[in-house]
Amino acid sequence: MSRKVEKLYFELMSAIGNTGQPPLCADPEYIDLYFHESKYSKGGSRALDYSVIMKEQEAKLICNLCPFKAQCAEYAIVAEEEFGVWGGLSATERNQLRRGRAPKVVRTVITDDELPIYPPSLETE
Numbered sequence: 001m002s003r004k005v006e007k008l009y010f011e012l013m014s015a016i017g018n019t020g021q022p023p024l025c026a027d028p029e030y031i032d033l034y035f036h037e038s039k040y041s042k043g044g045s046r047a048l049d050y051s052v053i054m055k056e057q058e059a060k061l062i063c064n065l066c067p068f069k070a071q072c073a074e075y076a077i078v079a080e081e082e083f084g085v086w087g088g089l090s091a092t093e094r095n096q097l098r099r100g101r102a103p104k105v106v107r108t109v110i111t112d113d114e115l116p117i118y119p120p121s122l123e124t125e
Helices: 003-019 050-063 069-078 091-098
Strands: none
Touching (some): 069 091
16 A cells, blocks of 8 residues: 555544544445445346446435545545445546546436435435
8 A cells, every 4th residue: 555545544534533423335234335246237248237326326325425525535546446436436437537537427317216215314404
């Protein structure tokens, strides 16, 4: 691990520790949203698996509520994290940013029934 990666990781963990409350991505109930199987169907097909894409989109919605989103994304980009959603970015989006390209935007329509249910402390009034 490079010094820059270590520094970013330490800063992120310190910021999280100062709140006294772990981020939702650390909650076992949500972990499978952040680290899941490939977006592509099994069996060698390049067909997209939309259930996995929906999990990724749900993780990104949760990231949008997190005060550490920017720090998390920066760490994941610099550390070249290969898997999962970090700071609201998928591995593909982080790779695109590292290469100096703007990530492609995936537009997914989510109905109210499909929105995740957050703990009461995170719900807006």
